[in-house]
Amino acid sequence: MTNTNQSQLEEKIKLKGFHSSEDLKEEIGKRVLERSKSDWAFVDLVSRGPYLYLTFKQDLS
Numbered sequence: 001m002t003n004t005n006q007s008q009l010e011e012k013i014k015l016k017g018f019h020s021s022e023d024l025k026e027e028i029g030k031r032v033l034e035r036s037k038s039d040w041a042f043v044d045l046v047s048r049g050p051y052l053y054l055t056f057k058q059d060l061s
Contacts, residue, residue, distance in 0.1 A: 010053050010054065011031055011053070012051050013027060013028070015047075015050050035056045039058060039060075040056040041056060041057050042054065043055040
């Protein structure tokens with residue numbers, strides 16, 4: 001996990017750790033759900049090399 005600034009953070013997922021696209025989708029869903037429980041809103045998903053990066057923004061509403 002990387003803080004991009006005070007109100008955003010980025011989580012990195014190594015793609016080689018998953019045997020199927022369904023396993024990867026399940027992991028993404030778990031991470032988004034866990035962050036949403038802590039008032040972080042999902043913003044973006046980006047693929048860079050062997051990693052997926054999930055970006056979250058602090059939900060201040």
